[in-house]
Amino acid sequence: MATFTISRLDTAQGTFRLMGKWTRPGEYHARTSGELTIHSLDIMGTDGWVALKQQSNTELIDKLRDEILLHLQSKQSEASQK
Numbered sequence: 001m002a003t004f005t006i007s008r009l010d011t012a013q014g015t016f017r018l019m020g021k022w023t024r025p026g027e028y029h030a031r032t033s034g035e036l037t038i039h040s041l042d043i044m045g046t047d048g049w050v051a052l053k054q055q056s057n058t059e060l061i062d063k064l065r066d067e068i069l070l071h072l073q074s075k076q077s078e079a080s081q082k
Helices: 055-081
Strands: 002-012 014-023 036-046 049-053
Touching: 014 049, 014 055, 036 055, 049 055
Parallel strands: none
Antiparallel strands: 002 014, 014 036, 036 049
8 A cells, every 4th residue: 555645635525634545446456446544634624724533534534535536546647647
């Protein structure tokens, strides 16, 4: 699994900062879209970043999963084109 950091991800649910691990599609028997583990999740509040607990925000993480994977895959595509 590759470690990742997303410093700012704008979504319909808000603006997030994330850290975690990602298995790229086709790597280590990953599903087609890749596997994702979130270690740190923060949301932009009115006074700055607010840390969220993963245990109580699994529904939010599930809603964000597609957008996170799309972001990671687009960054991977950009890096491979260089």
